[in-house]
Amino acid sequence: xxxxxxxxxxxxxxxxxxxxxxxxxxxxxxxxxxxxxxxxxxxxxxxxxxxxxxxxxxxxxxxxxxxxxxxxxxxxxxxxxxxxxxxxxxxxxxxxxxxxxxxxxxxxxxxxxxxxxxxxxxxxxxxxxxxxxxxxxxxxxxxxxxxxxxxxxxxxxxxxxxxxxxxxxxxxxxxxxxxxxxxxxxxxxxxxxxxxxxxxxxxxxxxxxxxxxxxxxxxxxxxxxx
Numbered sequence: 001x002x003x004x005x006x007x008x009x010x011x012x013x014x015x016x017x018x019x020x021x022x023x024x025x026x027x028x029x030x031x032x033x034x035x036x037x038x039x040x041x042x043x044x045x046x047x048x049x050x051x052x053x054x055x056x057x058x059x060x061x062x063x064x065x066x067x068x069x070x071x072x073x074x075x076x077x078x079x080x081x082x083x084x085x086x087x088x089x090x091x092x093x094x095x096x097x098x099x100x101x102x103x104x105x106x107x108x109x110x111x112x113x114x115x116x117x118x119x120x121x122x123x124x125x126x127x128x129x130x131x132x133x134x135x136x137x138x139x140x141x142x143x144x145x146x147x148x149x150x151x152x153x154x155x156x157x158x159x160x161x162x163x164x165x166x167x168x169x170x171x172x173x174x175x176x177x178x179x180x181x182x183x184x185x186x187x188x189x190x191x192x193x194x195x196x197x198x199x200x201x202x203x204x205x206x207x208x209x210x211x212x213x214x215x216x217x218x219x220x221x222x223x224x225x226x
Contacts, residue, residue, distance in 0.1 A: 030190060033059070038187030038195055042073040043094040043104055045125075046084035047133045048113075053125060054080045055107045055117040055136065057096065059188035060158075069163040071145055074156055080113055082150070082157055089147035090131035091161060094139035098184040098196060103138070130165040140169040140183060200226045 004022050008031065020028060033039075042061030046054045058081070060074035071093055075082045085091055096104050100123075107117040118125045118136070125134035131144045145161030152158075172182040180197055187195040204221040211219045 034190035037189050041096040041104065041186055041188050042071070043096050043107070043136065043139065044073060044081050045092045045094060045118075045133045045136060046081050046090075047088050048080075048084045049087040052084075052114060053116050053118055053134060054084050055094075055121070055123070056081050057104050057108050061093070064160065070148065070160055071143060071163060072158055072160045074158045076157075077155055078157065080111075082159065083113070084133075085147055085150070085159060088132055090133055091145050091147070091159070092128055092131060092133050092135050093143040093145060093161075094136040095141040095143075095183070096186045097140050098186060100136075100138050101186050101194060104186070128165070129167070135167065140172050141178070142167040202226055 004018055007023060008027050018028070018031075022028075023031075039059045040061055042058045044056055044058055048054070056079065058073040058075065060076075062072060064070040064072045073093075081091070103121040103123055106121045107123075109120075111117055111120065117123075118134075124137035126137045128135050128142070128144050131146065135142045135144075143163050144165040144167075146164050148160040148162050150157055150159050168178060172178055174182060180200060184196060187197065189195055202224045206219065206221055
């Protein structure tokens with residue numbers, strides 16, 4: 001194996017092999033968040049025991065299970081969202097769409113604990129149905145969640161929540177489903193980069209009953225552009 005560079009090289013002459021600890025942590029972070037893309041954004045609203053609202057975006061976020069329905073987001077360090085969830089074990093995942101990208105980004109600043117990001121970003125808090133933290137009115141969908149557990153490893157804290165209620169705006173619904181084009185979710189890349197969905201393709205999931213008796217990739221489902 002070739003020598004491991006101590007920092008990211010400008011150009012690669014050979015395939016890169018690198019492990020945690022080989023580079024400064026920030027450099028590895030930038031590479032990993034550029035590789036694992038696109039990522040959805042969990043715009044997490046919480047409330048402290050004293051009633052102070054908090055709203056912050058997390059790009060370490062996803063739906064993690066279906067029985068029960070679980071979501072997870074990760075906080076690097078103990079931020080206000082995690083502090084609030086430990087006091088009031090509930091949160092709302094407000095789905096980030098293109099029309100609120102700038103306001104979402106504005107809520108990512110390191111506001112002091114007593115500041116309300118809803119007010120700073122000019123967003124309207126509205127009451128949730130089953131949890132205490134408010135929703136973002138401007139968001140087109142919301143997942144209300146109750147805390148299941150927090151898994152901590154060094155400075156990473158993964159918050160796992162159970163979905164207890166879902167809200168979807170009529171503007172993103174078509175033919176009995178959420179239409180991804182109408183939803184227009186924001187995709188997180190790396191650094192200050194974001195993207196929209198772009199071209200949408202369909203590939204049917206194969207089943208053994210359809211593949212059995214064929215050879216190689218004869219029955220491999222093919223891409224259909226939508």
